[in-house]
Every structure is written in C-alpha cells, then in structure tokens.
Amino acid sequence: MSRPVVLSTRIPGLKPFATGKVRDVYDLGEPLLIVATDRISAFDVVLPNGIPDKGRVLTQLSAFWFDHTRQICPNHVISADIDDIIRRTGLPGIAEQRDLLDGRTMLVAKTxxxxxxxxxxxxxxxxxxxxxxxxxxxxxxxxxxxxxxxxxxxxxxxxxxxxxxxxxxxxxxxxxxxxxxxxxxxxxxxxxxxxxxxxxxxxxxxxxxxxxxxxxxxxxxxxxxxxxxxxxxxxxxxxxxxxxxYEPGGSQPSFDKQFVRDYLESIQWNKEPPAPELPEEIVSKTADKYREAYRRITGKDLPR
Ligand SMILES: Nc1ncnc2c1ncn2[C@@H]1O[C@H](COP(=O)(O)OP(=O)(O)OP(=O)(O)O)[C@@H](O)[C@H]1O
Ligand SMILES: [Mg+2]
Incomplete structure (x- = not known):
C-alpha cells in the first residue's frame, strides 16, 4: 500500500521560501528544507489530483543521483533521512509531521x-x-x-x-x-x-x-x-x-506522464487552468510508472 497523498504542506513555525509546481521549500535560516509533494503538472498546469508516492520517488531519486555523481561535483544534500533531519534541526514542527514528510524531504545547504x-x-x-x-x-x-x-x-x-x-x-x-x-x-x-x-x-x-x-x-x-x-x-x-x-522519427512517449497526457488529449482539454480531475485508473497507472522508474534506476523497490 502507498502512503496517503500529500498535495500541500504547512510546517508550523517554518517560513516558506518557495512554492513551485511540485515542491514546497522552507527556509530554516542556514539550510533549506525541500519537500516534494505528490502534485503533478501536465502542459505546465498543476492537476487537481496527486499521484501516490510521486514525491517520495522524486526525492529518493534525487538523493540517489546526487550520491552517484558526488565525485563530479559537490552537492547541497545534508540529509534525506527524516529522523536525522529532525535530530539535526531540532524543530518540533518537523517532528510533528514526521510521517507525512518521511521520504519526501531533504535538508540541503542554502547557496x-x-x-x-x-x-x-x-x-x-x-x-x-x-x-x-x-x-x-x-x-x-x-x-x-x-x-x-x-x-x-x-x-x-x-x-x-x-x-x-x-x-x-x-x-x-x-x-x-x-x-x-x-x-x-x-x-x-x-x-x-x-x-x-x-x-x-x-x-x-x-x-x-x-x-x-x-x-x-x-x-x-x-x-x-x-x-x-x-x-x-x-x-x-x-x-x-x-x-x-524508443523509435526516432517522432515524439516519444514520456516514461512517467504519458497516461496523463493521453487522457487529457482524449478529453480535449484546452490546456488552460483549471485542469480536469483525472480518473482513478490514470492516477494508479501513473503512480506505478514513477515507482518503476525508481526501481529500474536504483535497482531497489521504493521503501514502503
Ligand atoms: N541549495 C539551494 N540553495 C538555494 N536555492 C535553492 C537550492 N536548491 C534549490 N533552490 C531553489 O529553490 C527553488 C525551488 O523551487 P521549485 O523548483 O520548487 O519551483 P520553481 O522553480 O519556482 O517552479 P517549478 O515548479 O516550475 O520548478 C528554485 O528557485 C531553486 O533554484
Ligand atoms: Mg524549479
């Protein structure tokens, strides 16, 4: 079973630094806290549905690649382990929301x-x-x-x-x-x-x-x-x-968002906000693609 979908976050006592299409970033003074939500965008518009596990896949894949390329360039990661983050920051707001933030959160050096x-x-x-x-x-x-x-x-x-x-x-x-x-x-x-x-x-x-x-x-x-x-x-x-x-000579299916794009094209959405709700089947097939990307690249299943 996947964890509950997280569409937005608010951490008591923390100042928002940036809110992107997908990630919520908090300013902790020196470091930043980057939280990947389960929001998904298509054609540059954020959709009303979240994709279960998407935020954890994004954060854990980033953590994998930062580590995999650290000899080429130092990176901003301080920790991607929620208990370690709670220990290092000592912030009760983060501890209060441990389970919601677990796996999707990275403590990074501000640059x-x-x-x-x-x-x-x-x-x-x-x-x-x-x-x-x-x-x-x-x-x-x-x-x-x-x-x-x-x-x-x-x-x-x-x-x-x-x-x-x-x-x-x-x-x-x-x-x-x-x-x-x-x-x-x-x-x-x-x-x-x-x-x-x-x-x-x-x-x-x-x-x-x-x-x-x-x-x-x-x-x-x-x-x-x-x-x-x-x-x-x-x-x-x-x-x-x-x-x-893969077949050159045309556009390629997107590994992760193809079901979403195909669906939105099929209902002829005009690509102007607000975006329509996705059917449950599209959501769950898309979640599976994110987990598959994680599994293929890291060779491991996404932790439960
Ligand atoms: N270590 C860091 N130090 C300083 N700024 C950082 C660091 N890591 C990320 N950022 C900044 O934090 C912001 C993250 O925002 P995010 O990417 O979520 O939204 P966005 O770029 O505004 O929109 P979009 O969702 O389209 O990407 C970016 O401006 C990025 O440059
Ligand atoms: Mg960005």
Missing part, C-alpha cells in the same frame, strides 16, 4: 543560486528539435542536416537557458551565457560539470533500459565553491524514455 538552467541534451527533442527544424541550429549552433525528431545526438550538448523570475525561461547560446556571467572560468565549469553529470547518469540509466533524453541542472555558490543544487535527474527535470519502445 547563492546561479541564474541559469544548465540543460544537457543527448537526444533531439522539445525546444531543441523545434529550433533545429526551423533553422538547422540548436541554441544557435549549427547541427548537420538530416536528423529526425528524437534522434540521438553525436555527443551531448549544453544548451543553457535563463532562469526568469517571472515569465518564461529563454534559451541562450553558451557564448551568450559566458558574456552575461562575466566569469569565463565559472561558465566553463558549469558546462564541463553538467555534461559529465549527464554522461555518467545517462550511462547508468541506459544499462537499465531508460533513456535520459535531456535534463536540467541548477548550481549555486557557497563559500566560493560550485555546488550542484535543486533536484537531480528526476522525471520532473528530465525527459525519461523507455528504451524498449
């Missing part, structure tokens, strides 16, 4: 975030495919002719975007990122570490028949050091494809 999304792509999809189709370039860099949608790229490419405070993120070239950052060494470091993290993760996933088509990383600075922050290689920050059904 000064670098305002770029470090996107790495191994396959031609999404906005990169759109740009290539119209101009033969990806983030301004020409790519050979003849690729089809979802093709594997000859090597992973780094395609940054700005992290807009409001409105949509904007894709920019690496050169543009360098110019804006005014710090060539740091820009180089972002590219280099991002590509290495992607390659290491994509190789691991490929052995388990999951294609990580692309992903988005965030980094921050703490005491002058580069730290890998936010979430790491989850289905929310990456495109996961099932290698068993």
């Amino acid at each position: 000064e975030p670098i305002p770029y999304e470090c996107v790495v792509r191994g396959f031609l999809s999404g906005s990169a495919w759109k740009e290539y189709k119209t101009s033969g370039t990806v983030c301004g860099v020409p790519l050979e002719a003849g690729y089809v949608e979802s093709d594997k790229l000859p090597q992973p490419i780094f395609t940054p975007s700005t992290k807009a405070q409001a409105g949509h993120d904007e894709n920019i070239s690496v050169d543009e990122m360098r110019r804006r950052m005014k710090n060539d060494a740091l820009a180089f470091d972002l590219v280099h570490r991002s590509v290495r993290i992607y390659v290491q993760a994509a190789l691991h996933a490929a052995q388990r028949d999951i294609i990580i088509a692309d992903t988005k990383f965030e980094f921050g600075l703490k005491d002058g050091k580069l730290i890998f922050i936010d979430e790491a290689l989850t289905p929310d920050s990456s495109r996961f494809w099932d290698a068993a059904v």
Whole structure:
C-alpha cells in the first residue's frame, strides 16, 4: 500500500521560501528544507489530483543521483533521512509531521543560486528539435542536416537557458551565457560539470533500459565553491524514455506522464487552468510508472 497523498504542506513555525509546481521549500535560516509533494503538472498546469508516492520517488531519486555523481561535483544534500533531519534541526514542527514528510524531504545547504538552467541534451527533442527544424541550429549552433525528431545526438550538448523570475525561461547560446556571467572560468565549469553529470547518469540509466533524453541542472555558490543544487535527474527535470519502445522519427512517449497526457488529449482539454480531475485508473497507472522508474534506476523497490 502507498502512503496517503500529500498535495500541500504547512510546517508550523517554518517560513516558506518557495512554492513551485511540485515542491514546497522552507527556509530554516542556514539550510533549506525541500519537500516534494505528490502534485503533478501536465502542459505546465498543476492537476487537481496527486499521484501516490510521486514525491517520495522524486526525492529518493534525487538523493540517489546526487550520491552517484558526488565525485563530479559537490552537492547541497545534508540529509534525506527524516529522523536525522529532525535530530539535526531540532524543530518540533518537523517532528510533528514526521510521517507525512518521511521520504519526501531533504535538508540541503542554502547557496547563492546561479541564474541559469544548465540543460544537457543527448537526444533531439522539445525546444531543441523545434529550433533545429526551423533553422538547422540548436541554441544557435549549427547541427548537420538530416536528423529526425528524437534522434540521438553525436555527443551531448549544453544548451543553457535563463532562469526568469517571472515569465518564461529563454534559451541562450553558451557564448551568450559566458558574456552575461562575466566569469569565463565559472561558465566553463558549469558546462564541463553538467555534461559529465549527464554522461555518467545517462550511462547508468541506459544499462537499465531508460533513456535520459535531456535534463536540467541548477548550481549555486557557497563559500566560493560550485555546488550542484535543486533536484537531480528526476522525471520532473528530465525527459525519461523507455528504451524498449524508443523509435526516432517522432515524439516519444514520456516514461512517467504519458497516461496523463493521453487522457487529457482524449478529453480535449484546452490546456488552460483549471485542469480536469483525472480518473482513478490514470492516477494508479501513473503512480506505478514513477515507482518503476525508481526501481529500474536504483535497482531497489521504493521503501514502503
Ligand atoms: N541549495 C539551494 N540553495 C538555494 N536555492 C535553492 C537550492 N536548491 C534549490 N533552490 C531553489 O529553490 C527553488 C525551488 O523551487 P521549485 O523548483 O520548487 O519551483 P520553481 O522553480 O519556482 O517552479 P517549478 O515548479 O516550475 O520548478 C528554485 O528557485 C531553486 O533554484
Ligand atoms: Mg524549479
């Protein structure tokens, strides 16, 4: 049995730091507490249903990848164990909600975030495919002719975007990122570490028949050091494809959200909020896909 679905959190005595589509972040002064809820979004709109275990899958997968890539870049994780978090913080508000927060919560070091999304792509999809189709370039860099949608790229490419405070993120070239950052060494470091993290993760996933088509990383600075922050290689920050059904020449089914998207398309929802309620069958099939992603990647069942 899965745990009760958590759609939102409120921890007595704690100050909200950010509330995203999926995660609730609290400011504890020095560290941050990141809580992944079971909220799900599709076509950029948060749906009314939660997906059982989704938040725990996101947090535990991030914890797995942060650990798996720690030799490439230090990361922000202090602890992902709720009892350890309660001990370290000594906060009664967290202890009171132990069971609800268990598995979905991470205590992390607060950094000064670098305002770029470090996107790495191994396959031609999404906005990169759109740009290539119209101009033969990806983030301004020409790519050979003849690729089809979802093709594997000859090597992973780094395609940054700005992290807009409001409105949509904007894709920019690496050169543009360098110019804006005014710090060539740091820009180089972002590219280099991002590509290495992607390659290491994509190789691991490929052995388990999951294609990580692309992903988005965030980094921050703490005491002058580069730290890998936010979430790491989850289905929310990456495109996961099932290698068993991969077929270039069109868009690929999303590993986790395909049932949801198919359902929303089938009822011809106009993609404007509010989103419609999902039927129970779609919810439970989707929950199974998240658990399967966790199982394939880590080789273990999600703890009960
Ligand atoms: N270690 C950290 N130090 C400082 N800020 C961090 C750290 N880890 C994550 N963040 C920031 O916390 C915020 C988390 O917000 P979250 O990703 O949940 O929502 P969002 O980015 O506003 O929206 P979306 O749901 O579309 O991603 C991000 O702005 C991220 O940069
Ligand atoms: Mg975010």
